[in-house]
Amino acid sequence: MSQFDPLFNQFNESIADISLPENFTFPFYYQPHPLAVIASEQLQLHLLQQTDWHHNFGLEDKTNPCQQAQLLKPIGKMFGVLVVKNLQGELGYLAAFSGKIAEQNILPHFVPPVFDMLSKDSFFKSEYEQINQLSHQLKKLESDPRLTEFEQDLNAVTQAAEQAIALHRQQMIENRKSRKAKRNNLAGLSEAEQKSISIEMSRQSVEDKHQLNALKRDWDAQIKQSKQQLDSIADQIDEVKQARKQLSNALQQKLFAQYNFLNIKGESRDLSDIFHDAPNHQPPAAAGECAAPKLLQYAFKNRLTPVVMAEFWWGESPKSEIKQHQNYYPACHGKCRPILGHMLDGMKVDENPLLTNPAEGVELPIIYQDDYIVIINKPAEFLSVPGKNITDSVFSRMKQKFPNATGPLIVHRLDMSTSGLMVIALSKEVNKHLVQQFINRTVTKRYIAKIDGELSTESGTISLPLRVDLDDRPKQLVCYEYGKHAETFWQKVAVKNGNTLVHLYPKTGRTHQLRVHSAHHDGLHMPILGDDLYGKTEKRLHLHAQLLSLHHPHTNQSMTFEVNADFE
Known part of the structure; x- marks a missing residue:
């Protein structure tokens, strides 16, 4: 059956000499298998040559010479390939894209969505139109000039009441x-006169209170x-909002029920069921629309055996997250991890490398030590503090080496993949002193990085606010609305073999700040070599905390430590 499947793509070159993997790809951290690379390159050639549809990927005329497409807003996309074996034992590959392309869910050469909400007979269009009509009605109500007029009147009456009272x-x-x-001044008056005056003053006091109450009632009536x-008008707005919310929630739940995902055992689960144990028990927007679930769903439905994927x-690149043209990326965590957890159940999958401790057997060099502080040169792929799955870390090693130390020990952190200098405090008081130096920014930190490209300018400052990617932790996004201020000064050191050595001086200490500021198109637009989150994977991340300058917490003497990286 599968040999006649138009979506089962044959390889254009010989793959006879390529060994098949023992296990399927672990989708959240992998190096593309040679078969997946060949399939990806073949798909990319198709994207360059096809003329069935037009979409502006922002690549000028490389993908689409159509003038009309170039007028559209450029939008890059994630694509996926799944190498499969059919019932005849032939190897081929399937292709998919995430979300929509050219405003369509279904395109030639690509597997269909798990559920096509845009099909003519889909309930989605008619029910979404009802929600749309309510949105238009809401917009009309909220733009009613009487709403502003009545708000102003209420404010004016309220202020007048407050002033009068x-x-x-x-x-x-x-x-x-x-x-x-x-x-x-009642002295000298008769008792009768004093009593008369006292009664009159009491009457005046009561009258004042009565007038105040009457004034309040009068203004309350006007305010009411x-x-x-x-x-x-506000009640109408609330009614429409509530009706829209109810319709939207009902449609969402109806959609969740349509997205049913298979696994190799033939078991099917919908989105609501899959995300039942997720933190908020609710699937995120566009869950199930990514390439990976589409590919596996088509394979399972058509009795194709998955081999590798990429x-x-x-x-x-998008404005906020970092995606480089033609770079390989793992599946996202927020949307895909629960779904793929179900879909890969029953398959032999590569082990999660993040569960293996890369620091096992690795020494933690100490370059300076006294009764107050320790300066270490943390190796790459070594946790600063215990992680969710790995406890071995700078903290645990220091705790073991200095059992009498008090306080949290750790003053500042380095990313697991970043090597270099860290200061350790051996007492609670020393930790407090050093932390204050970091807060006051009297500590000098200089990193050296090797980035993937040649910088033409000599120095500059990058200021891009950062926040966590809620759908794909621990990745960070550039976000001007919710992000925290992040600033980095950089200086070019040398250019060699197409790469650039740069000194990086972070003025703030945000998570992945140097990695994002290097890779983002509004930063250096060149990822750090070996950055498996924002660039391309290599043997190590070429980022090293090279210099650390601070004041000794006991003597207040200025101290500077410097250790070169192994990639300089």
Whole structure:
């Protein structure tokens, strides 16, 4: 059956000499298998040559000479390939893209979505149109000029009421002072006169209070009338919002039920079931629309055996996250990890390398030590603090070596993949002193990095705010709305063999700051060599904390430490 499948692509070159892997690809951390690389290159050639559809990937005329397509907003996309074996034992590959391309879910050469919400007979279009109509109705209500007019009236009446009541209260205070003065001057009057005056002053006090209450009632009535005018529209807005929310939630749940995912054992689960044990029990937006689930779903439905897979980015980088044209990337965690966890159940999959301790048997060099601090040269692929799955770390090693040390020991951290200098505090008081130096930015940190490309300028400052990618932790995004300020000064050191050595001076200490500032198109636009999150994987990340300068917490003496990287 599969040999006639138009989506089962034959290899254009001989693959006879390439050994098949023993296990399927671990999709969240991998080096593309040679078969996946050949399939990807073949798919990329198809993208360059096909004329069935037009999409602006932001690659100028490299992918599409059509003038109309170039006028569209450039949008890069993730593509995936899945090398499979059919029932006849032949090897081929399937291709898929994430989301939509050219505003379509289904295109020639690519496997279909798990559920095509854009099909003519899909309930999605009609129900989404109802939600759309409510959105238009809501927009019309919110732009009603009477809404602004009534809000202004209510504010004006409320302010006038506050002023009038405040003036009356002030007058009551003055009246009280006047009555008090009269009481102090009753000497010389007869008892009857004093009693008469006292009764009159009490009457005046009661009258003041009655007037205040009457004033409040009068203004409350005016405020109520003004608020009723405003509520007449605000209530309509709330009703439409609530109706839209209910329809949207119902449609979402209906969609979740349509996305049913198979595994090799023939078991099927929908999105709601798969994400039931996720932190918020709710599938994120576009869950199931990524390339990897599409590929596996098609393979299982058509009795094709998965062999290896890979995903790559094609086109212009997004504004926030970092994706380089033609680079390979792992599947995302937020959307794909629960789905693929189910879909790969029953298959022999490569072990998760992140569960293996790369620091086992690796020494932790100490370059300076006294009774107060320790300076270490942390190796690459060595945790600063215990992780979720690995406890071996700088902290655990220091705790073992200095059992009498107090306090948290760790003053600052380096990414697991980053090597270089760290200072360790041997007491709670020393830790507090050193942390304050970092907070006050009196500590000098200089990193050296080898980046993938040749810098033409000599130095500069990068200021790009960062936040975590909620769908793909621990990756970071550039985000001007919610990101935290992150600033890096850089200086070119040398250019050699197409790469550049740079000194990096972080003025802030955000997670992955130097890695993102190097790779992002508004930064250096060149990832650090070996960056498996934002660039290409190599033997190690070429980022090293080379210099550390601080004041000794006991003597206050300025101290500078410097250790070169093994890649300089």
